[in-house]
Amino acid sequence: MSVEAMTVVAGSAQRVAVRQSVRSLVETLRGSSEFQALQEAVRAVNDDDVAQGLLRQIHTHRSAFQLGQGNQVDHVTALRKLQAELDERASVQAYQQAEQAVQTLFRAVDTVISGAAGVGFAANAKRSCCG
Amino acid sequence: MNLPKDVRQAAEELGRSLSTSDTVQTYLAAQAQLEADADASALDNRFQALYQDLLARQRAGEDLPEKELNEFYRLREQVQTHPLIVERDLALGELKAYFADVALELSVQLQMDYLTLAQAA
Numbered sequence: 001m002s003v004e005a006m007t008v009v010a011g012s013a014q015r016v017a018v019r020q021s022v023r024s025l026v027e028t029l030r031g032s033s034e035f036q037a038l039q040e041a042v043r044a045v046n047d048d049d050v051a052q053g054l055l056r057q058i059h060t061h062r063s064a065f066q067l068g069q070g071n072q073v074d075h076v077t078a079l080r081k082l083q084a085e086l087d088e089r090a091s092v093q094a095y096q097q098a099e100q101a102v103q104t105l106f107r108a109v110d111t112v113i114s115g116a117a118g119v120g121f122a123a124n125a126k127r128s129c130c131g
Numbered sequence: 132m133n134l135p136k137d138v139r140q141a142a143e144e145l146g147r148s149l150s151t152s153d154t155v156q157t158y159l160a161a162q163a164q165l166e167a168d169a170d171a172s173a174l175d176n177r178f179q180a181l182y183q184d185l186l187a188r189q190r191a192g193e194d195l196p197e198k199e200l201n202e203f204y205r206l207r208e209q210v211q212t213h214p215l216i217v218e219r220d221l222a223l224g225e226l227k228a229y230f231a232d233v234a235l236e237l238s239v240q241l242q243m244d245y246l247t248l249a250q251a252a
Contacts, residue, residue: 116146125230
């Protein structure tokens with residue numbers, strides 16, 4: 001086998017190893033209590049008819065605001081009121097708490113990945129745009 | 132936060148897999164070469180510090196003095212033509228693209244945006 005071919009095979013093996021590591025990490029994260037709680041919280045928000053109604057109204061006002069339709073001040077006032085009502089919902093508060101817990105989990109995971117990789121992972125996981 | 136053992140092991144394994152990749156090794160070697168050259172390293176640090184300072188002040192609404200902007204352009208010209216810095220920046224660009232692909236794979240499989248959740252606000 002040529003040196004070039006061996007390099008290609010080695011690179012391919014590295015990528016396979018990374019893909020397997022990603023799969024293992026996803027499996028363990030999906031099994032964590034934080035992840036399970038967030039999924040449950042998402043289901044609860046989806047099943048909360050009042051919250052869904054508020055979200056639809058927020059979407060309607062936000063779209064009208066962005067399109068410049070109607071009175072802009074009225075849209076902003078309505079959006080603040082609707083958001084406050086939404087934030088009062090128990091299902092939404094549970095969702096926010098669960099999301100916070102997953103953030104803490106993922107940040108700790110990222111610290112471990114970065115330490116083992118020798119370079120920051122999430123901090124560098126963005127394509128350079130402008131040289 | 133104390134991570135569960137299985138999560139910690141899986142995260143370490145992913146980090147180790149990334150560390151052995153050619154992309155990460157090339158970047159680390161380029162960064163080490165740059166740091167070994169005192170002049171290049173000082174130029175790189177000076178440019179990064181000035182860039183961050185000007186960016187913060189511009190975002191705060193300050194009208195930046197022409198003298199400092201000219202200094203920025205002068206340093207940028209030097210940075211963009213210094214072979215060790217160019218090599219490091221090219222390697223960093225490759226690394227970022229590779230990490231972005233891996234992070235996307237994580238997000239797709241998790242059905243959650245890993246990057247948004249993993250980075251401090």
